[in-house]
Amino acid sequence: MEGYDLIGDVHGCGATLAALLEKLGYHQRGGVYRHPRRKAIFLGDLIDRGPRIRLAVTIVRRMVEEGEAHMVMGNHEYNALAYCHPAPRQLGREWLREHSPRHNRIIKETLDQYRDHPAEWDETLAWFMEIPLYLDFDAFRVVHACWDQELIDALERECPRGIIDEPFLCQSVESDTLAYRVLDRLTRGVHLPLPPGVEIHSGDGFTRRSFRAHFWAREPHTWGDVIFQPDNLPDDLEARELAANERARLPHYGLDQPPLFIGHYWCEGIPALPTANIACLDYSAVKFGRLVAYRWSGERRLDANHFVWVRVPQEEAARPRPWEIDFD
Incomplete structure (x- = not known):
């Protein structure tokens, strides 16, 4: 083993994923992408939005099941599990994740692409339940959105190796539970609410009343010190002082800790390191950005x-089409 190739949010860009794996030196043998001296680690969010969701899931699932890769759960895998799981009667609704217009829109492409393959979708959901929320290799760590050691320790006591069970999933939709805090923090990160009446109208068509904050500033003072998303804060809110309760919500991942790999945050442009020991690998592939890997050795x-990437072109004819892929 030379090391690991960590790959960011795929979001259904299955053909682009195949092209990136080929660029990294992985080749299909027996229907599985393999490398003679390395393994891949996927940072979650395989599904939703993109044109080849089933292909992306098939590639990754086969690699994981054959021992050629690992994966951590992203918020979109978690969302799918909750969306498709009946709610306990005491919740007073049909599904763990309500089938609201917003939630329907997020998962629409996934359900459309699996519509003629219901058994495959059921198997995919069952596989999602086997995916851990984090990986700690001692020399480096992996989580989809935010490493919070206190919550990870609590999760480990409830769900060894960070793999949730059905009761934990059901508890995760109730905001006063450990399960909710764990799933929210590890797969979605820290969100700080905007002032009443203030909204962010994102490029993906969603209206948001909070912003994504990072967790590696040693002594943050303002909102601008911790914002970590492509959308700017409106007006002069970047200069707004962090309140004591907001600062208390931010865990801190120090430079003395092992390298950490995350996705989730819709970065843009040329991949760069926010700190010397943290790499974000989500570079908006499904928004015609880059599908990014980091080669850790x-x-x-x-x-x-050590970043390696494949651009996702808007022109249909220019998109990668590895002809050897045929998993249907």
């Missing part, structure tokens, strides 16, 4: 030269 201090 044991280094304690990360190196931006």
Whole structure:
């Protein structure tokens, strides 16, 4: 083993994923992408939005089941599990995740692409339940959105190896439970609410009343010190002072801790490192950005030269189409 190739949010860009794996030196043998000296680690959010969701899931699932890759759960896998799971009677609704217009829109592409393959979708949901929420290899760590050691320790006591069970999933939709705090923090990160009446109208068509904050600023003072998303804060809110309760919600991942790999945050442009020991690998592939990998080979201090990516072109004819892929 030379090391690991960590790959960011795929969001249904299955053909692009195949092209990236080929670029990294993985090749199909027996229907599984393999590398002679490395393994892949996927940072979650395989599904939703993109044109080849089933292909993306098939590639990754086969790699994981054959021991060629690992994966952590993203918020979109969690959302799918809750969306498709009947709610306990005491909740007073039909599904764990309500089938609201917003939620319907997010999962629409996934359900459309699996509509003629219901058994495959059921198997995919069952596989999602086997995916851990985090990976700690001692030398480096992986989580979809935010590493919160206190919550990870609590999760480990309830669900060894970070793999949730059905009772934990059911508890996760009730905001006063440990399950809710764990799933929310590890797969969605920290969200700070905007002032009443203030909204962000995102490029993906959603209206948001909070913003995504990062967790590695040592002594943040303002909202601008912690915002981590493509959408700017309206007006002069970047200069707004962090309140004591807001600062208390932010865990801190220090430079003395092992390298950490995350996705989730819709970065844009050329991949860069926010700190010397943290790499975000979500570069908006499904928004015609980049599907990004980081080639880790044991280094304690990360190196931006180790990023590898494939662009996702808007022109249909220019999109990667590896002809050898035929999993249907």
